[in-house]
Amino acid sequence: MIEADFQLGTGQNRTPRIVVAMSGGVDSSVVAALAARSGAETIGVTLQLYDHGEAVGRAGSCCAGRDIRDARAVCDRLGIAHYVFDHESSFREQVIDDFADSYLAGRTPIPCVKCNMGPKFTDLFKMARDLGADALATGHYVQRVIGADGPELHRAVDPARDQSYFLFATTSAQLDFLRFPLGRLPKAAVREMAAEMGLGVAGKPDSQDICFVPDGDYASLVRKLRPQAAAVGEIVHLDGRVLGEHRGLVNYTVGQRRGLEIGGLTEPLYVVRLDPETKRVLVGPRAALAVAAARIEDMNWLGGDHRGPLTAKVRSMAKPVDARLDGDRVVFDALEYGVAPGQAAVFYAGERVLGGGWIAETEAALLAA
Numbered sequence: 214m215i216e217a218d219f220q221l222g223t224g225q226n227r228t229p230r231i232v233v234a235m236s237g238g239v240d241s242s243v244v245a246a247l248a249a250r251s252g253a254e255t256i257g258v259t260l261q262l263y264d265h266g267e268a269v270g271r272a273g274s275c276c277a278g279r280d281i282r283d284a285r286a287v288c289d290r291l292g293i294a295h296y297v298f299d300h301e302s303s304f305r306e307q308v309i310d311d312f313a314d315s316y317l318a319g320r321t322p323i324p325c326v327k328c329n330m331g332p333k334f335t336d337l338f339k340m341a342r343d344l345g346a347d348a349l350a351t352g353h354y355v356q357r358v359i360g361a362d363g364p365e366l367h368r369a370v371d372p373a374r375d376q377s378y379f380l381f382a383t384t385s386a387q388l389d390f391l392r393f394p395l396g397r398l399p400k401a402a403v404r405e406m407a408a409e410m411g412l413g414v415a416g417k418p419d420s421q422d423i424c425f426v427p428d429g430d431y432a433s434l435v436r437k438l439r440p441q442a443a444a445v446g447e448i449v450h451l452d453g454r455v456l457g458e459h460r461g462l463v464n465y466t467v468g469q470r471r472g473l474e475i476g477g478l479t480e481p482l483y484v485v486r487l488d489p490e491t492k493r494v495l496v497g498p499r500a501a502l503a504v505a506a507a508r509i510e511d512m513n514w515l516g517g518d519h520r521g522p523l524t525a526k527v528r529s530m531a532k533p534v535d536a537r538l539d540g541d542r543v544v545f546d547a548l549e550y551g552v553a554p555g556q557a558a559v560f561y562a563g564e565r566v567l568g569g570g571w572i573a574e575t576e577a578a579l580l581a582a
């Protein structure tokens with residue numbers, strides 16, 4: 214099955230060439246080993262994306278440097294070429310700046326999608342083509358399935374690892390060229406393969422949620438890059454009462470209950486909306502978080518019927534819920550909670566990703582009085 218990913222009919226009686234996107238982690242190392250084992254000419258490419266000491270302005274060691282050395286060691290062991298491209302300024306513009314700006318605009322960003330869209334599937338894609346490759350393989354947990362009308366994007370078989378939500382913006386042209394051999398495997402099997410293959414990274418811990426925020430303290434990174442994100446403002450109830458003062462919009466996200474520091478209330482209150490214009494954090498009862506529909510922008514459609522019933526996933530950790538598309542709106546069959554502008558809405562038919570887009574605004578079920 215996995216071998217099928219690397220059966221590249223070049224049609225010219227020559228050995229296929231595969232570029233493997235290598236992060237220095239266990240997943241992409243196994244992909245490189247599988248590609249090399251398939252008999253293809255395999256080239257590892259690593260993008261230097263950030264340096265914790267410099268790009269992100271933190272003290273600490275240069276993890277990116279260690280990862281590059283790990284990728285190089287794997288390539289040496291496999292006897293394949295390895296190239297490193299300095300991509301720090303591009304990553305900063307396309308991913309880190311966008312991340313910080315989203316918080317300023319009162320949105321909750323998903324940097325992994327921006328990274329997949331930019332550095333990985335646009336820039337790396339071009340590099341792979343420039344290197345004369347027939348395919349670009351990555352260690353993403355998602356499946357590329359050949360359907361009646363060509364390649365389709367499907368969820369990974371390992372539900373705990375599935376990354377399809379983060380890949381909704383993959384275009385059909387990109388999907389033609391990409392290979393994701395790990396989507397058919399549970400993570401435990403990938404680690405076992407790495408150990409059997411004698412790869413030094415077999416026991417390396419999994420990477421962080423947001424790679425450039427290793428300690429998870431994204432608010433302090435945003436404050437450093439955009440000091441205005443720490444501007445104080447009012448916490449206002451939907452009924453108009455001013456309840457207190459907040460410490461900057463960056464510290465709040467739609468649906469949040471904890472850390473509001475507004476005591477003496479009889480009912481629990483949640484962040485319902487962030488208003489960058491007035492710098493207000495609007496709070497209300499849980500019922501105010503109920504969303505009936507949302508407007509989607511920059512929709513990427515990968516094929517399949519968009520008029521029929523489908524399921525929509527509106528946060529990376531959310532379960533897909535029944536919904537329908539109506540023009541540029543997604544209408545949920547039942548009220549949905551915690552839908553935040555800046556997050557993605559990804560649409561599925563069973564295991565297949567039909568497409569997705571960005572949540573621009575939500576239509577509350579309970580309108581603010």
Ligand SMILES: Nc1ncnc2c1ncn2[C@@H]1O[C@H](COP(=O)(O)OP(=O)(O)OP(=O)(O)O)[C@@H](O)[C@H]1O
Nearest residue numbers: 234235236238239240241258259260351352353420
């Ligand atoms: N700096 C990088 N340079 C080249 N490719 C990368 C880089 N970072 C990630 N990738 C590619 O994107 C895939 C998914 O990245 P992601 O960060 O989601 O997974 P990961 O847990 O880091 O995977 P891995 O175990 O390979 O490190 C990787 O498996 C790899 O193919």
